[in-house]
Amino acid sequence: MALIIDHVTKRFGEFTAVDQLNLRIPKEEIFGFLGGNGAGKTTTFRMLLGLLDKTEGKITWNGKAIDYETSNLIGYLPEERGLYPKLTVKNQLVYLARLRGMEKKAILQELEKWLERFKVPEYMNKKIEELSKGNQQKIQFISAVIHRPELLILDEPFSGLDPINVEMLKEAVLDLKEQGTTIVFSSHQMSHVEELCQFLCILQKGRPVVQGSLREIKRSFGKKNLRIHGDFPLDFLREFPGVVKYRRMNEGCDLQILNEAVSQDIFKELQGKGFIRKFELEEPSLNDIFIEKVGSSYE
Amino acid sequence: MNKFWVILGHTYLEKLKSKTFIITTALMLLLVVAAANFQTIADFFVGGEDEKDKIAVIDHSDTLFEPYKQSVEAANDSLELIPYDDSEDAGKAAVEEEEFAALVVMQMNEEGRPEATYYANNITDSFTQSVLEEQLQQIKVALSIEQAGFDEQVIQEIYAPVNFESVALDQDAKTLEEMFQAQGIVYVMVFFMYMVVILYGQMIAQDVANEKSSRVMEILISSASPVTHMFAKIFGVALVGLTQILLLVGVGYTLISSRKEELAGSFLDEVGLVDIPVDLIIYAIIFFLLGYMLYATLAAMLGSLVSRSEDVGQLIMPMIILIVIAFLVAIFGLGAPESTIVTISSFIPFFTPMVMILRIGMLSLPIWEIGLSIVILIISIIILGLIGARVYKGGVLMYGRTGSLKDFTKAIRLSKKEK
Numbered sequence A: 001m002a003l004i005i006d007h008v009t010k011r012f013g014e015f016t017a018v019d020q021l022n023l024r025i026p027k028e029e030i031f032g033f034l035g036g037n038g039a040g041k042t043t044t045f046r047m048l049l050g051l052l053d054k055t056e057g058k059i060t061w062n063g064k065a066i067d068y069e070t071s072n073l074i075g076y077l078p079e080e081r082g083l084y085p086k087l088t089v090k091n092q093l094v095y096l097a098r099l100r101g102m103e104k105k106a107i108l109q110e111l112e113k114w115l116e117r118f119k120v121p122e123y124m125n126k127k128i129e130e131l132s133k134g135n136q137q138k139i140q141f142i143s144a145v146i147h148r149p150e151l152l153i154l155d156e157p158f159s160g161l162d163p164i165n166v167e168m169l170k171e172a173v174l175d176l177k178e179q180g181t182t183i184v185f186s187s188h189q190m191s192h193v194e195e196l197c198q199f200l201c202i203l204q205k206g207r208p209v210v211q212g213s214l215r216e217i218k219r220s221f222g223k224k225n226l227r228i229h230g231d232f233p234l235d236f237l238r239e240f241p242g243v244v245k246y247r248r249m250n251e252g253c254d255l256q257i258l259n260e261a262v263s264q265d266i267f268k269e270l271q272g273k274g275f276i277r278k279f280e281l282e283e284p285s286l287n288d289i290f291i292e293k294v295g296s297s298y299e
Numbered sequence B: 001m002n003k004f005w006v007i008l009g010h011t012y013l014e015k016l017k018s019k020t021f022i023i024t025t026a027l028m029l030l031l032v033v034a035a036a037n038f039q040t041i042a043d044f045f046v047g048g049e050d051e052k053d054k055i056a057v058i059d060h061s062d063t064l065f066e067p068y069k070q071s072v073e074a075a076n077d078s079l080e081l082i083p084y085d086d087s088e089d090a091g092k093a094a095v096e097e098e099e100f101a102a103l104v105v106m107q108m109n110e111e112g113r114p115e116a117t118y119y120a121n122n123i124t125d126s127f128t129q130s131v132l133e134e135q136l137q138q139i140k141v142a143l144s145i146e147q148a149g150f151d152e153q154v155i156q157e158i159y160a161p162v163n164f165e166s167v168a169l170d171q172d173a174k175t176l177e178e179m180f181q182a183q184g185i186v187y188v189m190v191f192f193m194y195m196v197v198i199l200y201g202q203m204i205a206q207d208v209a210n211e212k213s214s215r216v217m218e219i220l221i222s223s224a225s226p227v228t229h230m231f232a233k234i235f236g237v238a239l240v241g242l243t244q245i246l247l248l249v250g251v252g253y254t255l256i257s258s259r260k261e262e263l264a265g266s267f268l269d270e271v272g273l274v275d276i277p278v279d280l281i282i283y284a285i286i287f288f289l290l291g292y293m294l295y296a297t298l299a300a301m302l303g304s305l306v307s308r309s310e311d312v313g314q315l316i317m318p319m320i321i322l323i324v325i326a327f328l329v330a331i332f333g334l335g336a337p338e339s340t341i342v343t344i345s346s347f348i349p350f351f352t353p354m355v356m357i358l359r360i361g362m363l364s365l366p367i368w369e370i371g372l373s374i375v376i377l378i379i380s381i382i383i384l385g386l387i388g389a390r391v392y393k394g395g396v397l398m399y400g401r402t403g404s405l406k407d408f409t410k411a412i413r414l415s416k417k418e419k
Helices: A041-048 A090-099 A104-117 A135-147 A163-178 A192-194 A212-222 A235-239 A262-272 A286-294 B001-015 B018-038 B038-046 B065-075 B090-094 B126-148 B152-157 B176-211 B215-222 B228-259 B278-303 B309-315 B319-333 B340-345 B351-363 B368-395 B407-414
Strands: A002-011 A015-026 A031-033 A056-061 A074-077 A151-155 A182-186 A199-204 A207-213 A224-230 A241-248 A252-257 A276-282 B053-059 B079-084 B102-108 B116-121
Touching: A002 A041, A002 A182, A015 A041, A015 A182, A015 A207, A031 A163, A031 A286, A041 A151, A041 A262, A056 A182, A074 A135, A074 A241, A074 B215, A090 A104, A090 B001, A090 B215, A104 A135, A104 B407, A135 A163, A151 B176, A163 A182, A163 A192, A163 B053, A182 B001, A182 B351, A192 A286, A199 A212, A199 A286, A199 B319, A207 A212, A207 A235, A207 A286, A212 A286, A235 A241, A252 B038, A262 A276, B001 B018, B001 B228, B018 B038, B018 B228, B018 B368, B053 B065, B053 B090, B053 B126, B065 B079, B065 B126, B065 B176, B079 B319, B090 B102, B090 B116, B116 B126, B126 B152, B176 B228, B176 B278, B176 B309, B215 B228, B228 B278, B228 B368, B278 B309, B278 B319, B278 B351, B278 B368, B309 B319, B319 B340, B319 B351, B340 B351, B351 B368
Parallel strands: A031 A182, A031 A199, A074 A151, A151 A182, B053 B079, B053 B102
Antiparallel strands: A002 A015, A002 A056, A199 A207, A224 A252, A224 A276, A241 A252, B102 B116
């Protein structure tokens, strides 16, 4: 059982926002969506939520279509803050959570717990407009998870947060996963996706260019990163066969190489040339894969 | 359905608690109390017996004063003429010191006709001035006729009022007095409708636009369908309106009925606000609710097209213009309820609520006409509701530069299933 996106296409007139997207998102996992602006992430999320109708294809959650019958099982954090500026945190969440089918008493209990967890219990009776952006985001996050959804959709949950709050939110996301929530999220920060997701998908112009488990994606990518720190000039490696990219660093260089074998050739070549302080072979970062696949830097 | 009530309840309570609601309601209540006590207030300002405007009169002819005093005071009992024996300059000084409201200096000219000069601190009070002038004119006419040697009998004959009676041949037609009363009630009802539709229409559009611009809309419609949301909002605001109206009408009715005796023959009675026919009230309520529904749906639809709440005014302009036209047709109809334009407009859905209630109030309409207009109105509401729901569904997700009606088609396209 899982969230299944079956050959889904969305067209706005002539423009195709999402093209034949075909994904299976396993239950109780965290699934990351990556892609540049206009890649179709938000459109995909809106179709998941039933806000937009699909042009073609089918989306099911545990075998059932997602519509307003199932909306109590779903939590959503939109890309932009979406709260009433003039309402207090309490009134706001009571209203939004009642719309997700919760009772007032349960809402207040849960809300207190969450505010406590985010170390902001004093915000209970404050108006949203009085809070900082980061704190508004915490309230927004609570509004998405307070009804303990089975499926949680987070559109750019960490944007605009300071590192401490990012950590706090990440921990909450991981806890929810532990408790059995299936989480779909998008982020600008590759490192967040790398840290949280077991499965991911990179979208470009509405098409998935890479998808699968993080480990698989990295392994099948083939290319590796090599970091060398030495006391002698390494510039000759720029032209070395099998080296894709060469970047000069303070204490040596960073290389991208075609495969593991190239590293052995380089290792032999370096013998006797001088003192080597570091020779490290690394898995490619998600950022490398993204740049390779999408053809340009993301940020 | 459950979520419908959550949204409705939230909308209602938040609006009720808002400062705007409390302040406007308080002001309106004040207005109602003032209107119910109109007579007392008017009496207070117009003044009682002893506060008549005193007019000093210097009569150089010695014959004019007595008849002039009689005719002026008969024509207007708030004026009192007092003979003034001092010089003209002293008289003017007395006026400046506000001892008198004005000074009139009269004499006979060479042809034996009366003439007068009127002195006052300012001559903006044209009413007093014209009364004084008119009465002198009459004395002049009487004097001239007398000098011409006509018999007094003949003069009285000339001035006797003509017999002119109006009889309506249609049995159901309203008597003149009823017509006048109906005009009063209809005017109040039409004006009321106009105010309410503009006020609450704007409130709905603004509310939807605010939810959209604060992006909370995306969360709302991921929890409940846009159609549920739209209608819950419309009914929620309607309840706010009803609360306000019941409060006003309740207070107004209690005030008026508790003093019914006292108010008989007063201003409020003359415009028919003391005894309103029951069927007219029922029709007014029906058209009022239907009219509200029609315009509220339109307002919600327009509000959903705006991305920034500042743009609301611009986009609901067409709606406001429709309401103003309806209002103007209704006001025109007060004077000519049977004209073709009024008859036709009463079947155009956006005009029906105001114009039909005018025709019902002023004329004796066959029931089928009323029924037909209600059916047309209900059908229009349903059609507009269906279109509105579509536009709303697409519109609430649309952001960017807005403010034109082109977005209308874009919103419909966005909500369309392309299969």
